[in-house]
Amino acid sequence: MAKGDKTVETADRTSREKQEAGALVSPPAALADSRDGQPGWIDPDMDFIRVLSRQSGDSLKKCIQCGTCSAICELSPDPKPFPRKEMAWAVWGMKDRLLKDPDVWLCHQCNDCSTRCPRGARPGDVLAAIRQQSVARYAVPRFLARWANEPYCVPLLLGIPIALLTVVLYIGNSLGVPQPSRERIIFPFCNKLPHWLLNVSFAVVGILVLAAVVAGAMRFWRAMMIADGRDGAALPAKSPPARIVAALKIAVPVLWSIIAHDDFAKCTKTRLRFYSHLSVLFGFLALSLVAVWVVTAKVNPLIPDGLIYPFGFWHPWKLLANLGGVAILAGCLWMVVDRVRDNEHSGAFSDWTLIVTLLAVVVTGFIAEILHFVRLEPHRHVAYFTHLVFVLTLLMYLPYSKLAHIVYRTTALIYAEYSGRNGKNTARTAGREEES
Amino acid sequence: MPENAAHGRSGNGRGLLVSILVLIVLAPLGYYVVRGTAVALGGKPSVEFLERPATQDDRCIWNMEAGEMRLHHWEHLARIREDVVRFGKRDVPGLNECRNCHQSRANFCDRCHNQVSLTPDCFGCHYYPDNEHWDPQRFPER
Amino acid sequence: MAGGSGALALRLLTTSSAGAPGKDSPLAGKRMGMVIDVGKCQPDCDKCIKACQQENNVVQAAAHKNHELAVHWIRKVTIRKKIETDEKAKKAEAAQKSVILVCNHCDNPPCAQVCPVRATFKREDGIVLVDHHRCIGCRYCMIACPYNARYFNFEDVEVHEEDLNKDRPKRSHGVAESCTLCAHRLDAVDQDGNPSPRVPACVEACENGALAVGDMNDKTSTVYELLRDYAVKRLKEDLGTEPKVHYIGL
Numbered sequence: 001m002a003k004g005d006k007t008v009e010t011a012d013r014t015s016r017e018k019q020e021a022g023a024l025v026s027p028p029a030a031l032a033d034s035r036d037g038q039p040g041w042i043d044p045d046m047d048f049i050r051v052l053s054r055q056s057g058d059s060l061k062k063c064i065q066c067g068t069c070s071a072i073c074e075l076s077p078d079p080k081p082f083p084r085k086e087m088a089w090a091v092w093g094m095k096d097r098l099l100k101d102p103d104v105w106l107c108h109q110c111n112d113c114s115t116r117c118p119r120g121a122r123p124g125d126v127l128a129a130i131r132q133q134s135v136a137r138y139a140v141p142r143f144l145a146r147w148a149n150e151p152y153c154v155p156l157l158l159g160i161p162i163a164l165l166t167v168v169l170y171i172g173n174s175l176g177v178p179q180p181s182r183e184r185i186i187f188p189f190c191n192k193l194p195h196w197l198l199n200v201s202f203a204v205v206g207i208l209v210l211a212a213v214v215a216g217a218m219r220f221w222r223a224m225m226i227a228d229g230r231d232g233a234a235l236p237a238k239s240p241p242a243r244i245v246a247a248l249k250i251a252v253p254v255l256w257s258i259i260a261h262d263d264f265a266k267c268t269k270t271r272l273r274f275y276s277h278l279s280v281l282f283g284f285l286a287l288s289l290v291a292v293w294v295v296t297a298k299v300n301p302l303i304p305d306g307l308i309y310p311f312g313f314w315h316p317w318k319l320l321a322n323l324g325g326v327a328i329l330a331g332c333l334w335m336v337v338d339r340v341r342d343n344e345h346s347g348a349f350s351d352w353t354l355i356v357t358l359l360a361v362v363v364t365g366f367i368a369e370i371l372h373f374v375r376l377e378p379h380r381h382v383a384y385f386t387h388l389v390f391v392l393t394l395l396m397y398l399p400y401s402k403l404a405h406i407v408y409r410t411t412a413l414i415y416a417e418y419s420g421r422n423g424k425n426t427a428r429t430a431g432r433e434e435e436s
Numbered sequence: 437m438p439e440n441a442a443h444g445r446s447g448n449g450r451g452l453l454v455s456i457l458v459l460i461v462l463a464p465l466g467y468y469v470v471r472g473t474a475v476a477l478g479g480k481p482s483v484e485f486l487e488r489p490a491t492q493d494d495r496c497i498w499n500m501e502a503g504e505m506r507l508h509h510w511e512h513l514a515r516i517r518e519d520v521v522r523f524g525k526r527d528v529p530g531l532n533e534c535r536n537c538h539q540s541r542a543n544f545c546d547r548c549h550n551q552v553s554l555t556p557d558c559f560g561c562h563y564y565p566d567n568e569h570w571d572p573q574r575f576p577e578r
Numbered sequence: 579m580a581g582g583s584g585a586l587a588l589r590l591l592t593t594s595s596a597g598a599p600g601k602d603s604p605l606a607g608k609r610m611g612m613v614i615d616v617g618k619c620q621p622d623c624d625k626c627i628k629a630c631q632q633e634n635n636v637v638q639a640a641a642h643k644n645h646e647l648a649v650h651w652i653r654k655v656t657i658r659k660k661i662e663t664d665e666k667a668k669k670a671e672a673a674q675k676s677v678i679l680v681c682n683h684c685d686n687p688p689c690a691q692v693c694p695v696r697a698t699f700k701r702e703d704g705i706v707l708v709d710h711h712r713c714i715g716c717r718y719c720m721i722a723c724p725y726n727a728r729y730f731n732f733e734d735v736e737v738h739e740e741d742l743n744k745d746r747p748k749r750s751h752g753v754a755e756s757c758t759l760c761a762h763r764l765d766a767v768d769q770d771g772n773p774s775p776r777v778p779a780c781v782e783a784c785e786n787g788a789l790a791v792g793d794m795n796d797k798t799s800t801v802y803e804l805l806r807d808y809a810v811k812r813l814k815e816d817l818g819t820e821p822k823v824h825y826i827g828l
Contacts, residue, residue, distance in 0.1 A: 260454040282457045289461060302472030312553035316464035323460070373553070521709050524605045524701060524761060527771035532745055560734075561710065561747035 044093030048133065052090055055129035055149075055348055056122060063087045063121040069113035074266035075106055077421055082106065083113060083123040090126055099134045100227035102421065105405075105412030107131075110267030111342075125348070132350050135404045138223070140215040145400040151349055161392035164201070165385065172197040195309075198388070199295045205395055206295075212399040217411045224415050254413050272334065279331035280358065286324030290317050291391075310372065322369075325362045332359045354402040360390040497529050497537075506548070510556070531562050541566050604773060608703035610759060611794040611822040613804045614678050618788035621676040627652050629783030633760065635742060638735040639749045649729040649749060651757045652680045652780055677828065678789070680780075681706060681727040681757035682813060682821030689719035689728060689756075698754075703793070704822060705759050713753040720754055724814050725821075727756045759791060794822070 053060045065088060070081035082103040089098050098104065107127045114124040132149055139145035147153040257263070259281070264274040293300070294317075297307040311318035332355050339351075364387035371380035398404065415421075496505060498512065519525040538544035541564040549556060558564075630652045631637040639649035657675050687706045690698045697713040700706050708719075720728040734751040742748065746762065749755070760778030768774040776782070781789045792799035804810075810824035 259458065260450065265450055278454070278457070282461060286461045289465065293465075301476070302468045310552060312551050314553070315551070316467055320461065320464050517711060520765075521707065521711070522699070522701070523603055524703070524765040525603070526762070526765045527767050557750075560750040563739075563742060563744040563748065565739075 042092055042094065045095040046093060048095040049090070049093040051133065052126060052129045055132060055350075056125040057348075059120060059122040060087075060090055060126050061121075062119040063091060063117075063123070064119050066118060068116055068118060069123040072112050072116050073107075074110075074112065074268065075108060075263050076103075077106075083127050086127060086130065087121065087123050090130060095133070097227075098130050099137045100223045102224050102412040102415045102419075104130050104134060105409045106263075106416060106421075108263045108267065110264070110273060112268055128348060128351070131405065131408070132348070132402070134220070135216075135400065135408060138216045138219040138408070139400050139404065140212045140219070144397070145404075148353075148397050148400040149350055154353075157397065158389070158393060161389050161396060164205075165198075165388055165392060168197050168201050169385075199298075202291075202392070202395070203295055205392065209395060209398050213404075213407050216399055216404070217407050220408055220411050221415060224412075228419060230419070250417050251414050254417050255410070258410060258413065273338065276331040276334040276338065279327045280335070283324040283327030283329075283331060283362075284358075286320050287328070290321040290324070293317060313373075325365055328358055329362045329366075332362070350402040357390060357394050357401075361387065361394055364390055497533060513558075531558060531564070535564050539565060603702060604765065605702035607795060609794045609822070610683065610703045610705050610764065610791065611801050611805075611824065612680070612683070612759065613790045613801050613810065613824045613826065615788045615790075615804075615826040616675055616677055617827040618786045619676055619678060620786060621656070621674075623786070624654065625783045625785065626678065626780035626789060627654060629779040630757075633743060633746065633779035634758075635737060635746055635748050637741065638737050639731065642733075642735070647732045649731060649755070651729075651755070652678060654678055675828070677825070678780075679725065679727070680823060681759070682725050682819070682823045683757075683759060685820035685822060686818060688722040688724065688819060692718040692722040694718065701761070705761050705764075706756075707758055707761060708753065708755050710747070710750075710753045710755065715752040715754065717754055723756075724817055724819065728754050729756060730754045764791075 049060070065084060067084050069087070070076055070084040073081065073083065076082050080103070086098060086101065086104060089101075104127055107124065109124045109128050111122075111124040114122040117123060136142060136145040136149065147157060261274055261278050261281075264277055267273060294307070294309060297303060297309070300307075311321075313319075335355055336359075339355075364383060368380060368383040368387045371383050394403065399407065498505070513531060516528050516530045519528065520530065534544070535541075541559065545559075545564065548554075627650075631640050634651060636649055636651055642648040655677055657677055683700075683704060683706045685700075685704060687698070687700055690696075690700055690706060693699075694716060695712050695714055697709045698706065698719050699709065715730070717728075717730055720730060731749050731751050731753055735749060737748055760776075760780075763776040763778055766774055766776055778791050781791050790800045790804055792801035794801050794805065796802060804826065805824060808826045810826055811828045812821045812824055814821075
C-alpha cells in the first residue's frame with residue numbers, strides 16, 4: 001500500500017498541466033486503478049466529472065494541485081492527507097476510487113480549505129458532491145438516491161408520502177374502526193386520524209429505512225475493505241464476545257466524538273457551525289426518541305399503565321420534544337443565515353433540501369401544536385397531516401438524501417478508526433495543543 | 437496555527453456542554469426506566485387512567501364503551517348542552533347524571549384533563565363533587 | 579364528523595340533531611306566559627323570591643354586600659300613583675302597590691336582538707334564555723332591556739356545597755342572566771323520557787295563588803283561563819316588545 005500511495009502523490013504533482021488544459025489523456029501508468037501493481041490506464045468517467053462539476057458549482061477544474069487544502073485541513077491525517085488527492089481523482093473522473101475512499105467522509109465541510117484555496121476550486125464543495133455520489137452508489141435501492149438529487153423529482157418525492165398517508169387515512173376511515181376500548185394507548189383528540197394505523201405504517205417505513213441503511217452501510221464497508229485489501233480480514237479477537245468487545249472499543253469512542261462534535265470544534269472558518277450542528281443533532285435525537293417512545297408505547301414494558309397522547313404541556317416527553325423542536329429550528333435558521341451570508345458557499349441542492357425539510361418538519365409541528373392547543377377545527381388536522389407528510393419525507397429519504405451522512409460518515413469514521421487512519425490525527429492535534 | 441487549536445470549544449467546556457445535552461435528552465427515558473422498574477418490582481403505577489364507575493352496573497348510561505367515551509364525551513356533552521339549552525330536550529342524561537356513578541371529579545375528569553393540559557370550564561357552574569374517594573355507603577354492593 | 583367512529587358512537591343521540599328544531603321538538607306550538615295577580619300579592623311576603631334564589635343558586639349573588647353588584651332574577655317593588663300638583667290629587671291617598679318583577683320574556687326581545695353572539699335567544703315556546711356557554715359578558719342586553727330584568731355576574735360568588743341546589747348550575751363570573759321561567763322545571767321529563775312538567779319555583783312557593791305560569795295556547799291551562807276572564811296589563815306596552823308577563827289589577 002505504502003508504495004502505491006507515494007506514486008499517487010507524485011503523479012498528482014506532475015499532472016498539473018494536463019489538468020489545466022482540461023486534457024484527460026493517458027496519465028502516468030501508476031495511477032491505474034489496479035492493486036496488483038500492473039500498469040494500466042485511467043478510464044475517466046466523463047459523466048461523473050460532469051455531475052460533480054454541476055453539483056459543486058463548476059469550481060472543480062480550477063484546482064492546480066498546490067496542496068494548500070491538505071495543509072490547512074484540521075481534520076486531515078498526516079499520511080495521505082485529503083482533500084488534495086480527492087481533487088485530483090475527481091478531475092480525472094476516478095469514480096471508483098473516490099467512492100471507496102473513507103477520507104471523503106472524514107471531511108466535515110467546514111470550508112477552511114475552500115476559503116484558503118488560491119484558485120477558488122472549493123475543495124469542500126467538491127467533497128460534498130462526491131459524498132452525494134457516494135450515497136447514490138451505496139444506497140438501496142439506488143434509483144431513490146438518484147431521484148433525491150434531482151430538483152425536478154421534488155414533486156414526485158413529496159407525492160409519495162402524501163399518497164401513502166392519504167391511503168392510510170382512507171383505509172383507516174373506511175374501516176371505521178374506533179379506538180378499541182381497552183387500548184393501552186389512547187388518542188383522545190386525534191379521532192379524525194386513525195392513529196394506530198399511522199403508527200403501524202410509520203413503524204413499517206422505519207423498519208424498511210433501517211434495513212436500507214444497514215444494507216447501504218454494509219455495502220460501503222465492504223467496498224472500503226476491498227479497496228484497502230482487507231477483504232476477509234477480521235478483528236484480531238477470535239471468540240464472538242471478545243469480537244464484540246473489540247468492535248465496541250472501536251465504535252464507542254467514535255460515536256462519542258461524533259456526539260461531542262470533536263471534528264466540528266476544530267473548524268476555524270465558521271465557528272458557529274459547531275453550535276448550529278450540535279443544536280440540530282440534539283434536537284433530532286430528542287425528537288426521534290420521543291417519536292419512538294410514542295409509536296412503540298403499546299409494547300413498551302416501561303409504561304404498563306398506558307399512555308395518553310397527545311401529551312400535556314408539562315409532560316416530560318412533551319417538554320423534551322418542544323426543546324428539541326426549538327433546537328432544530330434555531331440550528332436550521334442559523335444554518336440558513338450562514339449560507340445566505342456566505343455568497344460563495346450558498347449550498348448545494350441536497351444541502352438546501354435537508355435544511356428546508358427539517359425546517360418544514362419543526363415549523364409544521366409547532367403550528368400543529370399551537371392549533372391543537374387553541375383547538376381550531378379542522379385546521380389542526382390539516383396542519384397535523386402536513387406535519388406528518390414532512391416527517392415521513394424526512395424518514396423515508398433518510399438513506400438517500402443528505403441526511404444519509406448520519407450513516408455513511410459514521411461508517412467511514414468507524415472504518416478510519418478501525419484501519420488506524422485516525423490515530424495519527426489525534427496525536428498531531430494533541431501535539432499542537434501542547435505547543436500552544 | 438496555535439490560535440486555532442486554542443479556541444474555546446476544545447477541552448472541558450465542550451465536554452460539559454455535550455454531557456449536559458445528553459443528560460437532557462435521556463432524562464425522560466431515565467425517569468420512565470426508574471418508574472417502570474419500580475412498577476415491575478411491585479410498586480403501584482402512579483397514574484391510573486379513569487375512575488371505574490362505582491356502581492354495580494357495568495354499562496354507562498350513555499351505552500358507550502370506555503374508549504368511545506374518552507374519545508367523544510365532549511362532543512356528546514356539547515350536543516346535549518345544545519339540546520337542553522336551545523331546544524328544551526332533557527331526555528338524554530347529561531353531566532348531572534355522570535356524577536351518579538362516577539363520584540370523584542378528581543379521578544374521573546381531572547386526571548385526563550390534567551394529563552393533556554386541558555382546563556374545561558364545565559365545573560365553574562356545574563356541580564361535580566371533588567371527593568377523592570368513593571362513597572361506600574352509596575353503593576354497598578361494591 | 580364523517581368519521582366512522584363518530585357514526586357508531588352517535589347512535590344514541592341521532593334523534594337530537596343540533597340544528598333547527600325538528601317536528602319532535604317538545605316546545606313546538608307552545609307559548610309560555612305568566613300571570614301575576616297584584617291584588618293577591620302580600621306586600622310583606624317574599625316566599626317566591628326566596629324559592630327562586632334557592633332553586634337557581636342565586637342566594638349568595640342576591641345578597642351581595644354591594645347592592646349594585648347583586649343579582650336578582652325576581653324582585654319586588656312598591657309603586658305609587660303619580661302625585662299631581664293640584665289640590666285634588668294632593669288630598670287623595672297615594673295608592674301603593676307591591677309588584678313582582680321578572681324577565682318579561684318578550685315576544686320581540688330587545689336583549690336577543692342586540693346580543694352579538696346570539697347567546698340570548700328566544701326559545702320556540704317563547705321563553706327568552708341566555709346560553710351561558712356562549713355569553714361573552716358584553717352586557718349589551720342589560721342596556722337594551724327596558725325592564726331592567728337583566729343582571730350581570732360581576733364576581734364569582736363562593737357557594738358552600740350544602741347550600742347548593744346541585745342539579746342547577748352555579749352562578750359564575752362573567753355572564754349576564756335573568757329569570758328563565760324555570761325552563762328546567764317546565765321541560766322536565768320522567769324516567770321514560772315522557773314530559774312531566776313542574777311549575778316554576780316561585781309559583782310553587784306562592785301561598786296566595788298570585789302567580790301562574792303556563793302555556794297560553796293550551797286552553798286547559800290556568801294562564802289561559804286567567805287571560806280569558808280578566809283584564810290584564812303588561813309593562814311598557816308602547817315599546818312594542820310584546821311582553822308575556824301579565825298583571826291583573828295593576
